[in-house]
Amino acid sequence: MRATHLIATMLGMIAAALIAVLVVPGHAGSAQAPLPVIEQRNPAFAPFQVELAAKSGFCGEVTVPAGRRLVVEFVSGAIEETSRRTVTLVTTAGGETVRHYIKLPEFDPTTEIVEGGQEVRLYADPSTLVRACVRGLGVISLSGHLVQLP
Numbered sequence: 001m002r003a004t005h006l007i008a009t010m011l012g013m014i015a016a017a018l019i020a021v022l023v024v025p026g027h028a029g030s031a032q033a034p035l036p037v038i039e040q041r042n043p044a045f046a047p048f049q050v051e052l053a054a055k056s057g058f059c060g061e062v063t064v065p066a067g068r069r070l071v072v073e074f075v076s077g078a079i080e081e082t083s084r085r086t087v088t089l090v091t092t093a094g095g096e097t098v099r100h101y102i103k104l105p106e107f108d109p110t111t112e113i114v115e116g117g118q119e120v121r122l123y124a125d126p127s128t129l130v131r132a133c134v135r136g137l138g139v140i141s142l143s144g145h146l147v148q149l150p
Contacts, residue, residue, distance in 0.1 A: 043071070043145035052132045052140045056081070059090070059133040060140055069093075070124040073144040075102050076117030081136020085114045089142075090131040093123040117141075 048070060052060025064070045070091075077087050085104040090097065104116035124130045126149060132140035 043147075046146040046148070047143075048146050049141065049143040052142070053138075054132050054134045054140055055137045056135055059088075059131040061129050061131050062142070064124045064126055064128050064130060065146065066127045067149055068126055068146040069149055070130065070146055071144045072120055072122040072124070072130070072142050074117060075120055075132075075140065075142055076115075077104060077132075077134065077138050077140040078113055078115045079104065079134050079136055079138035080113055081134065081138070084135045085116070086134070087138070087140055088133040089122060090129075090133070091122050091124040092128040093125055095125070 046068070050062045052062060054060040072089070072091070075087060075089065079085060079087070087102045087104065089100045089102065091100065092098075100120070100122055102118050102120065104114050104118075122144075130142070132142065134140065
């Protein structure tokens with residue numbers, strides 16, 4: 001019976017300690033109030049979208065804001081020249097300028113305007129130009145977010 005009494009006493013002490021930790025505000029029973037948690041890297045805090053007009057020989061352009069990197073996540077477009085349904089995006093990331101070729105979906109050849117979109121993940125350095133080029137006449141939309149750089 002003595003062992004049972006000892007176990008019951010120990011369980012009572014453990015329960016009291018747990019209740020003290022759970023009831024007292026703060027962490028590990030401290031008297032300090034908990035710190036608020038603030039999400040800082042959520043892309044929704046710096047959304048980016050732009051509509052660029054492009055036509056043969058001329059690309060639509062947008063400049064990435066200084067101190068921020070652009071992450072393009074979706075490209076869509078409407079192009080009147082249906083013989084070639086490619087959107088060419090030109091970006092500079094890590095100091096390298098490259099072309100990205102984005103095909104719009106298959107289409108009915110009798111259609112005069114090709115429309116479509118595609119998910120991508122493209123990056124552009126701060127203070128650089130992002131260019132959207134098409135053959136013919138088109139409107140290209142880019143959407144994504146900006147990342148603040150240190």
